[in-house]
Amino acid sequence: MLSFFKKALKKFNITEANFYRIQKSQRYIWVIVIFIILSGIVSIDFLPNRVNLQVGQVTKSDIVAPKTVEYIDEESTEKLRQEAENKVSKVYEEDTGILTKVKADVRQFFDTIKNIKSSDVELEKKVKSVQDNYKIDLSSQQLSYLFSLSEENIDFLEEDTLMFLVKYLNRGVKDNYLNNVKDQLSQDAIELTEDRQYNQLVSKISRHFIRPNLIFNFEETEKRKEEARQNIEPIKRTFSKGEIIIRHGKVVTHDDIKILKNLGLTQPKINYINILGHILIVLIFVLIPSIYISQYHREVLEGEGILALLGLLPIMTILLAKVATYFPLEYPSFVVPVAAASIMIAILVDTDLAVVFTIALSFLVGIVTGGRIIDVMVAIVSGLTGIYSVSKLSQRSDLVRAGFIVGGATSLTIFTFMLTMVNLDLIIFLNAFWGILNGVLVAIVTNGLLPYVENIFGITSPVKLLELSNPNHPLLKRLLVDAPGTYHHSIIVGNLAEAAADQVGADSLLARVSAYYHDIGKIKRSYFFTENQIGSENPHNKLSPSLSTLIITSHVKDGVELAKEYKLPQVIIDVIEQHHGTSLVSFFYQEAVHDEKYKSVDEGDFRYDGPKPQTKEAGLIMLSDMVEAAVRSNVAAQSNPGKLEKFVRELIKKKLDSGELDECNLTLKDLDKVANSFVNILKGIFHNRIEYPDNIAQQFKEGKKLNDSLNK
Template sequence: MKLWGYMVEKVEESKFDFYKNKLFQQLVWGIFVFLVLALLITIDFLPDRVDLEVGQVSDNDIKAPKTIKYIDHKRTEELKEEAADAVSKVYEEDVTVLREIKKEVNHFFALVKDFRKRDSKLEIRVSNIKARTKLRLAREDYTYLLKLKLEKINNLKEDILAILVKYLTRGVKSDYLAQVKEQMKREVSKIGRSRQYNQLVKNITQQTIEPNLILDLRETRKRKERAKERIKPVKRTIHKGEIIIRHGRVVTEKDVQKLKLLGLRDPKVDYSNIIGYSVIILIMLGVIIIYIYQYHRQVLNNMSQLYLLGLLPIIILLLARLANYLPTNYPSFLVPIAAASILVAVLVDTDIAIIFTVGLSFLVAIVSDETIADIAVAMISGISGIYSVTKLSQRSDLVRAGFIVGGASSLTIFAFLLTNPVLELVSFLKIVPLGIINGVVVAIITNGLLPYVENIFGITSPVKLLELSNPNHPLLKRLLVKAPGTYHHSIIVGNLAEAAADTVEADSLLARVGAYYHDIGKIKRSYFFIENQIGDENPHDKLSPNLSTLIITSHVKDGVEMANNYKLPEVIVDIIKQHHGESLVSYFYQEAAYDDKYENVDESEFRYPGPRPQTKEAALIMLADTVEAAVRSNIAVQSNPDKLEKFVTDLIKAKLNSGQLDESDLTLKDLDKIASSFVNILKGIFHNRIEYPDNIAQQFKEGEAKNDSSN
């Protein structure tokens, strides 16, 4: 219901210009992906007419689009089973069984009679009997026997032996023992004695009866197999992909018959399979979409990521189609599913990558027409690839991920091959290396495609962000040289934003890198910003407040231009645009408002152009930027922890009250965590230091000299 409400809300937002609406774009892309996937999977079930007559020469190879058995295979099997069932089972009689059973029964009752006469305690006599017989009876049974009169004991033994001899004389077959025991139970109930008496007869006969006609499985199986062999085999099978008519061969009547059986002479659309597989695809896509909506809703609003999530399975299924033409019986083992899994994990989200891999593994198995082993290999290779890039720090880690994928795939393939005892060592040596080849292909694809995918879809990977965080990046080096104060300020803002991001579940790496570049626009006019000024001269003293404001606020526009010139990712550009939001340049606004020289001061002329921060990371950088600059300029709060905490809290509250955080995802609880994080970092930066005396160097030298002389 929530998902439906979300869709209705999006539609209501834009009844006009629907083609520009994000929901419309999402629906169109989703339908397109579904149709392409359905086509790739069900293309074998579309009609493909072959107009060949007897005597014609085939212009190309004709392959079977599906597997069929065109002779009455079912009837053939029925005939074989009937012939096998008609064969009588072969039994071998064991003449020692009756003798041994009698011996056991007589031995048991001899024990009972012997211990019946003794004067020892009942429990001791029962224990002794139990220790000397194989029979296992209840304690009340032994008590009953030891108290029973001798005559009744003899009657009991005779009744038991009579039943056992009766059935063993008839012959007890090894595979009918359970039925014989049931018959004996019914016969015992007819003896007409007391309940406990009958129960003893039943317990002892059930425990002692054994089959004396042993089924000779080997001989019986031989006779059944000989009976089956007399039935002439009529089974005929055409396998999917099998060449029915080769190029350049003259078509025979038999060939035409095969074409008819395959439905190629009078083709019909296999609607049942097409609908079935389409529903399967729809279910898998639905599960993934609902999962993303429930747990990663921000991905639905990122069309670049949605395009990537839709395009990757299409590419993988195309590769699976091509793999079917490779000279191997296991083409799915070569499909680089792990490459798609790794790209999704690096560029979108690890959790989404896992569920994406599971669904894609099943789709590839359907295309390859393979078994559970192929699904398992695909799934394990993909998930191992995802786990291997969870701490991606450089592009060479992708090569390591490829080797991990290759090892996991090979091990899985080897394990499944062990379950097939028919395969020989040569087959192992041919099939297991397919997993290693898959891993190498995955490493090549991910390393080669990642930069292009980042540029095409505008998605920034952690690897790209780590590269941008390198101090040797040309733009950061320019910032260090042209605006050293701003560079130092940006580093501290990065530390503040990164620490705060960890507390509110934001992207800490993006927050740090965004902070490094948020003020690069100050390179153009660095001397107009206080952190880069040396001495008491301030160029703003000679300018009007309006002009000063224009210069100050223009560093955002200049920063965006520089970022675009250096091809920085869009997420960094957005942070540069949003890190001041629509904040008021209060110093110059107040100067103009309270100076009689300026009339009709318009507040909007003293604000940054915006937009306001749209993400947690942009909002964190705005707050860190404000807090760092304010605390650095206020010496009074730097050495007082209580004042520092209140000062930081007031600064954050001011941004909240001015509406600058309204469009970010930060909550009030998040703001408390951010304030605490900022205060902890700032305490470390502005902690009290020990004041050393002026002659400390001289004292150190004298101390060293004394130590040298004593040594």
């Protein structure tokens, strides 16, 4: 799996460092998301009290202002401001350079006309030259007329054109009114002289060269609009307490609804200071467990399923507390099953972490349900009781027992707090009943949700492991029947791994249960493995070394398939897949190397596919598996404690030197503890026994008779 991710990262050009940074940022994002959701649940009132009135309805009673309120009529104020804004004219600024540029262009045009007119070329070429150089809207006939004018008349034409352009540009020409100006200019030019063709030339040349010289000033316009808006005073409306807002029998109008909204009668008025206070409280109680995890349980950050669970459990609990507040209960916190979340975290993650979570969660539940000290204390007591009641969990029925313990402790806490009330009443003591109901809810929720939580979040609880360790499990029974030697080997490996796990701080229960199932793949071809070949011929004698290696190594793949078929947890499947790592099947490799039939032998063909052990538990099972098998076949080591310890340490060192333990976090100090643990267990298994004589019973009887006679 690790190699697969490395290849994937390389394919998408992502370094491993960047990948882990991405994962780290995702954890921060998840914490922020949890904080936002919890803040929303705590701060927002999902079912506020409302006056259910709509426009057009008739009120059935007088609606009175609950308090004196002065507010700004935003809608009316905005309407007046919009009107003032619309009255502001757009601001334009004159570009004085436009007139100068237009004059220069016109003079250049007429200079060109004069030069072309004085040239010795045909009229058609003169016309074409103008049309090519100036995309002016003049026909060939009009250009011919232009060239027919005397130089003096051309000067008059230039002056008239400039006169019109100066006249209109001095007035100012806006971009959006340019076409209107051109049309007006054409009308004025028609009456300039009696010569119609001359007037058309003035009109078309002027239309061609005129351009806008008033530039729209957006910033100044917006500034004046804003000043106009600011000059409008807000329209304020005031309603005194007790004033009738809508009288009985009146048809509700849009203005009435607007008034009700401002009075907070259709929806609660938002108290931003209160919301900020709740958000800060949530922030505190989100940061406390987050900092605790980062300081003392960093391994939790590596499990996505655990992080998701630690986020969703508080959200679900606070949501239940919020829902409870909408029921007609004086103390809604009494029925919130805080202990259910506490028990799940204690079982699936860690007991100490569950304590921290319970305290933070209890305060949030108290804030949601009323903010009283009794709400917080009842939640804390029920949660802590739940945690300690599952400290020695051995089966799922213990969860029911834990629920009853939680119910009793919660009821006692409620009863104790009720005794401190000033006005004692029999009905007050009935609140203790809610504590018993809380315990029942805890038992139901934990028993019902725990299996689903394990599957959804990929977390294996000790209860699940204890169930898997039962010899009556179908897969273990198959192993006992089909591969009895492997079964007994797995039991010893489990004992070795469990003892070693206790020494190095690993999960001893997980190590033992995983060891029971690590070789289940041998069920399919049990007779190919020496521990199951009791008094029968070894089938490998008739096979090639490469084929024998393929059969031996395939038990890992077969084991994974069987584990998935029987729905074993992923942590156990990982151990099955990793317990041989990439080890070399040395016997068949050496056989192939020394066999003359094989000219070249690839060592990679005689290795397991891996991956190498990724956890301490997988590494311990690899070592336990190797040591148990090797010591069982070494008679000399079995009979001599000194040789046994030396042999075990050599085996562990060989596995360490081969690099198989590089990825499982076992230190050299851990390996020394593991070796000592293995030796102690193996000494007990292979201890020397007294050889009793065959006639021991007869000797025992004779000795008894001799003692009787002496006593007489």
